[in-house]
Amino acid sequence: MNAALLIELKAWREAGWLRRLDAAFAGFMAELDPQAAPELLLASALLSHLEGQGHSCLDLAVLLSDPDTLLGWNLEGQQRLQAQLQNLAPNVAAWRAVLCASPLVALDAHARIDTRDQANANANSPLVMRGTRLYLRRYCAYERRVAGQVMLRCRADLAGDVGQGAQDVQGAGLNESALAARLATLFPARGEFDWQAFACAVALRSRFTVITGGPGTGKTYTAARLLALMFALDEQPRRLRVGLAAPTGKAAARLKQSIETALVQIPADFDCGLPRADLLGALGAARTLHALLGARPDTRKMRADAANPLSLDVLIVDEASMIHLEMMANLLDALPPQARVIFLGDKDQLASVEAGAVLGDLCSDAQAGRYDAATARFALAATGVALPVQTLDAQGSALAQQTVMLRESRRFGGPIGALALAVNRGDAAAAMALLRTEESQVLRWTEASSAHAVLPLALHGREGAPGGYSRYLAHLSRRPIEGDRAAFEQWAGEVIQAFETFRLLCAVREGDWGVAGLNQAVERALQVQGLLSKSGEWYEGRPIMVTRNDSGLGVFNGDIGIVLRSWAAGPQAGSLRAYFADGAALRSVAVSRLADVETAFAMTVHKSQGSEFEHTVLVLPDQASNTLSRELVYTGITRARKAFTLVSGRSQSFAQALGRRTRRASGLLDLLNGGGQ
Numbered sequence: 007m008n009a010a011l012l013i014e015l016k017a018w019r020e021a022g023w024l025r026r027l028d029a030a031f032a033g034f035m036a037e038l039d040p041q042a043a044p045e046l047l048l049a050s051a052l053l054s055h056l057e058g059q060g061h062s063c064l065d066l067a068v069l070l071s072d073p074d075t076l077l078g079w080n081l082e083g084q085q086r087l088q089a090q091l092q093n094l095a096p097n098v099a100a101w102r103a104v105l106c107a108s109p110l111v112a113l114d115a116h117a118r119i120d121t122r123d124q125a126n127a128n129a130n131s132p133l134v135m136r137g138t139r140l141y142l143r144r145y146c147a148y149e150r151r152v153a154g155q156v157m158l159r160c161r162a163d164l165a166g167d168v169g170q171g172a173q174d175v176q177g178a179g180l181n182e183s184a185l186a187a188r189l190a191t192l193f194p195a196r197g198e199f200d201w202q203a204f205a206c207a208v209a210l211r212s213r214f215t216v217i218t219g220g221p222g223t224g225k226t227y228t229a230a231r232l233l234a235l236m237f238a239l240d241e242q243p244r245r246l247r248v249g250l251a252a253p254t255g256k257a258a259a260r261l262k263q264s265i266e267t268a269l270v271q272i273p274a275d276f277d278c279g280l281p282r283a284d285l286l287g288a289l290g291a292a293r294t295l296h297a298l299l300g301a302r303p304d305t306r307k308m309r310a311d312a313a314n315p316l317s318l319d320v321l322i323v324d325e326a327s328m329i330h331l332e333m334m335a336n337l338l339d340a341l342p343p344q345a346r347v348i349f350l351g352d353k354d355q356l357a358s359v360e361a362g363a364v365l366g367d368l369c370s371d372a373q374a375g376r377y378d379a380a381t382a383r384f385a386l387a388a389t390g391v392a393l394p395v396q397t398l399d400a401q402g403s404a405l406a407q408q409t410v411m412l413r414e415s416r417r418f419g420g421p422i423g424a425l426a427l428a429v430n431r432g433d434a435a436a437a438m439a440l441l442r443t444e445e446s447q448v449l450r451w452t453e454a455s456s457a458h459a460v461l462p463l464a465l466h467g468r469e470g471a472p473g474g475y476s477r478y479l480a481h482l483s484r485r486p487i488e489g490d491r492a493a494f495e496q497w498a499g500e501v502i503q504a505f506e507t508f509r510l511l512c513a514v515r516e517g518d519w520g521v522a523g524l525n526q527a528v529e530r531a532l533q534v535q536g537l538l539s540k541s542g543e544w545y546e547g548r549p550i551m552v553t554r555n556d557s558g559l560g561v562f563n564g565d566i567g568i569v570l571r572s573w574a575a576g577p578q579a580g581s582l583r584a585y586f587a588d589g590a591a592l593r594s595v596a597v598s599r600l601a602d603v604e605t606a607f608a609m610t611v612h613k614s615q616g617s618e619f620e621h622t623v624l625v626l627p628d629q630a631s632n633t634l635s636r637e638l639v640y641t642g643i644t645r646a647r648k649a650f651t652l653v654s655g656r657s658q659s660f661a662q663a664l665g666r667r668t669r670r671a672s673g674l675l676d677l678l679n680g681g682g683q
């Protein structure tokens with residue numbers, strides 16, 4: 007039977023339902039255990055396949071109840087899978103029993119939260135079963151580590167850390183009256199509950215906090231005021247070690263810039279415990295998580311870990327929706343036990359490309375709140391206003407007490423905000439009406455039979471949102487011929503900035519409507535128009551995106567740069583180098599040293615996370631695609647600052663995308679809620 011099953015899996019690979027790796031993994035399991043049950047081989051192939059799609063595990067209950075939604079295969083694929091399932095164990099309990107009987111599967115049955123890998127009993131088994139979920143061993147361990155750290159830190163007592171006072175909060179040593187007085191200065195009373203002030207208070211009473219909210223809800227504004235509070239309340243503010251980080255270089259640079267801007271806005275009479283300039287200096291550079299943890303090529307092991315922790319008291323991490331499970335486990339392990347970590351992010355955005363949906367899992371109670379009596383009392387004491395009753399729940403988890411959702415957008419009042427809200431609700435009719443009838447020209451819907459409809463937008467923009475890529479190309483043509491290095495660098499910075507005002511975002515990679523096809527088409531169209539002079543792979547003006555971290559070169563996955571001739575004295579320009587903006591500074595790398603890059607006129611929505619463009623064009627393909635989802639459309643729309651255009655190859659794509667939510671299998675939530683069986 008196994009031989010027949012392995013042949014069937016090969017056919018599934020040839021049909022494109024599985025990857026080569028998935029079928030090979032099942033074959034590997036059959037080699038390790040020639041007596042393996044067919045359930046084990048099928049589950050192995052599907053588990054590997056799902057891991058490639060960002061799931062942390064295979065939930066047998068979902069596999070047996072709704073395999074079509076889980077896998078998203080076409081009708082033939084669904085029927086072939088059903089034909090196999092009919093010959094196998096009849097229900098979840100029977101499947102579980104078969105899998106657990108295999109020497110290749112260890113059982114992780116401890117309900118208790120523990121940071122250690124619980125499946126050590128059978129340390130060589132490649133697979134682990136927890137409850138009805140089957141894991142590749144390392145993902146099970148990552149979930150344990152994340153859940154353990156989150157629970158420890160949420161319950162942590164920060165005695166002595168921030169001021170000393172008589173009215174302790176959960177033993178935290180937090181002086182409530184001092185906190186309330188300072189919060190009142192930073193967040194003047196508005197007569198309603200102030201979620202931003204509450205978020206600051208919550209972050210001060212424990213070692214783990216999540217602040218979530220849509221774009222422009224003031225996550226960075228709140229984090230900056232929180233930093234000011236921490237310095238103000240610390241007995242030795244000069245010794246407070248603060249780190250800023252984000253998953254990508256661009257997001258890190260943006261965080262630093264926004265925090266600096268927000269710190270400057272803090273009322274001058276607020277006493278931060280040290281001069282404002284010193285506070286800014288104390289923050290240091292914002293870093294990518296890879297750089298912060300010391301990622302090294304060819305090993306999963308980071309330089310910083312539990313044995314060699316980061317030298318930090320406070321860490322603020324932005325764009326937390328992009329953090330995958332393995333990275334989160336590594337980050338939490340590397341934080342010293344007494345350090346405080348604050349995650350900022352939008353829970354409704356796309357999850358990381360890699361496995362896990364950590365922020366989504368952590369924020370499962372964010373909308374509801376679920377604050378217990380102690381939190382309600384603390385909120386009232388700290389902010390002077392009671393939490394809204396609908397957010398109270400005596401049974402709220404420890405994590406819920408440390409999670410705050412900011413609910414008011416301060417930036418997106420207009421059509422883009424209204425569209426993002428409609429999309430988030432899954433209200434396709436309202437979203438389409440906004441896109442089709444909106445009069446201010448901020449939004450536009452373009453239905454097209456060919457991907458070439460995108461080209462005029464890329465070349466010149468549209469009415470209400472002019473420019474497209476012609477803006478950066480105009481800058482490109484104004485290279486200073488005479489002048490010094492400073493003039494060259496200023497020009498190069500302007501070219502990069504101008505490129506960042508417009509972007510084509512794709513839902514898929516392949517085909518005419520995907521990243522590859524559109525990049526080629528845009529390059530060709532710009533050449534035909536005489537806007538770009540392309541000779542070979544590398545040419546002046548080529549926008550590139552780095553696709554792999556290279557700490558040696560100082561370039562990281564997602565970095566965007568522009569290829570320019572380097573500065574040389576006199577009218578002679580030098581060799582081609584890729585230029586990247588590092589905040590206000592410029593950094594360059596010889597193009598010959600860049601192996602893992604792609605052209606960046608068009609990029610996936612996934613890769614655009616952490617960036618914003620004045621005009622964003624979201625391109626949905628003409629074929630049905632599993633990658634279309636509500637989160638994808640929401641993420642695309644919220645990348646737009648001033649104008650948004652949707653180009654759809656199929657009229658149904660948009661509504662179908664909004665009807666499809668990305669649900670990633672994960673056992674993290676169960677662990678956080680105290681269940682591990």
Ligand SMILES: Nc1ncnc2c1ncn2[C@@H]1O[C@H](COP(=O)(O)OP(=O)(O)OP(=O)(O)O)[C@@H](O)[C@H]1O
Pocket residue numbers: 202219220221222223224225226227228264416417
């Ligand atoms: N309480 C407030 N009072 C006045 N202005 C505010 C307040 N909160 C936020 N803002 C302003 O709203 C804008 C958006 O805030 P901020 O950049 O912090 O939002 P964000 O949630 O971090 O956005 P993004 O999702 O883009 O990262 C900023 O200009 C900020 O100064």
